Amino acid sequence: MRVLVTGGAGFIGSEYVRMLLASGNSDPADPPVCPSAVTVLDKLTYSGNMNNLTPVREDRRLRFVQGDICDPALVDEVVAGQDVIVHFAAESHVDRSIAGAAPFVTTNVLGTQTLLDAALRHGVGRFVHVSTDEVYGSIDEGSWTETWPLAPNSPYSASKAGSDLLALAYHRTHGMDVVVTRCSNNYGPYQFPEKVIPLFVTNLLDGGTVPLYGDGGNVRDWLHVHDHCRGIAMVQEKGRSGEVYNIGGGTELTNKELTGRLLEACDAGWDRVVPVADRKGHDRRYSLDISKISAELGYAPSIDLDRGLAQTVQWYRDNRAWWEPLKETGTAVVG
Template sequence: MRILVTGGAGFIGSEYVRMLLGRPGGDPARAPRIAPTSVTVLDKLTYSGNPANLDPVRHDPRLRFVHGDIVDPALVDQVVPGHDVIVHFAAESHVDRSITGAAPFVTTNVLGTQTLLDAALRHRTGRFVHVSTDEVYGSIDAGAWTEDWPLAPNSPYSASKAASDLLALAYHRTHGLDVVVTRCSNNYGPYQFPEKVVPLFVTNLLDGGTVPLYGDGGNVRDWLHVHDHCRGIALVQEKGRAGEVYHIGGGTELTNRELTGKLLAACGAGWDRVVPVTDRKGHDRRYALDITKIETELGYAPSIDLDHGLTETVRWYRENRAWWEPLKAAHG
């Protein structure tokens, strides 16, 4: 099986590549059975894409890296032929950046996805896995979203992802392209660019600095270790039904204040290191995914306990300053 992974040098995409190429981790009993003959990574290497994320598998002869943009139709048309599966991670994904400038999000997330879908259709790719987010649903006060819930995005980022989801599903309905869509809850784990809340807080605290807490800290998120997310994606790639959406969640809801408390404790810091800041514009209050469908159809269940996962994540950042210090120095 020949697999093309877009955005494969990013946080989640690189975890998927490391998993495909045999990096140990997670629950062996639930490990994916995918055995690729080759894995091609297509990545633009924007600020959050990092070739070092692939260092653990860099010498695997099955790995090929292509530096390029999914919006470039000529390049995509060169790369896509010969692949059996496309797993599409490449996206602009930071909500705050989308609020200050939406154009790159529309360009990459919508036009880039359309470029890939056209190439997959033209070259008869066997399966197209489109990786998305729970943020496309907006906010929910109680209960949990099912896969057929109406989309109601509140940020330019989530709106661009909702548009790309609908495009992908439309290519299945219109052209018969074998498309499956995954939507995940908030991810954490190693190799995450330090603008996101967990690595930002951990690296700031390890450096003796402070951490910002939006508003009253009451916004609720479900937390999912990146390895469990990638295991779920692999199950969908392998066994998911064409034209369907599958939720991948961690099953652990925390307010931002509760998450902050856990990270302070893991880093040996106190609440005096927390600085309240003005809440984000359009900040969704609560996300919650119902994962019954992927559990019952594909046998998915999260395997990494949140407290253990956070402890191991803090340990990774503590032991890998050489990875994140240059990123923080370069990007503030």
């Protein structure tokens, strides 16, 4: 099986590549996905990092191609001969999308369309489109099922909703084998330090302060990146064509509660927290119902938040050489 992973040098994509290439040598609970070849296509923008692939760089099954999913000629060349495409590549920073939406529409919508067209031409067996719970908008109570109407509130989430609909349209129109996954907030090692957990942890480890939007009452469900990738692998292997699968972590926290846990893990106090004005259109609460993927594919999160956060904080303590060159001061994302 030959697998193309777009955005495979990013946070989640690189975790998926490392998991694919470690299949049979890692956690026995991981799905037995055993590719004969893995091609990574990544533009290596600010959040793509070849160091994320260092643990598997010498694997002879790995091929890396630097390039843009919006480049039709390159995409056509890379897609040819692939059995499966797992599509992670996306602009994903909500605050950046509020400041300027054009790159998000270009990459997330037109880039996805370019990949779908190439997959259709070359008869790719399965197209896994990786999306986000943010396409559902905000929910005051209860949890979203996969049939919930899409109501995105930021340019980022609107562009992802558009790409979801495109992917599903190719299934309905052309009969392509497409599946869509929607995840809750990810955390774990190798996450670019603009997102809330690595931003807060690295700031605190450096003796700095952390920004907290509004009243800190926005609620998120936290999902360890490895559990997310396990869920994607299950969908890749056994998900029903044309279906959407929610992948969640099962632990909801307010941003203030999360901040408290990170302060404790970094031996810091609340004097290090700086309140900032709330984000425009800030979704109040996300919550995914994961009963579908659990019942159909046997998915359940395996890394509880206490253990996952402890391991993540320790990873950033131990890997300053990875994150210090990437640090962006003044960037705050909490949702």
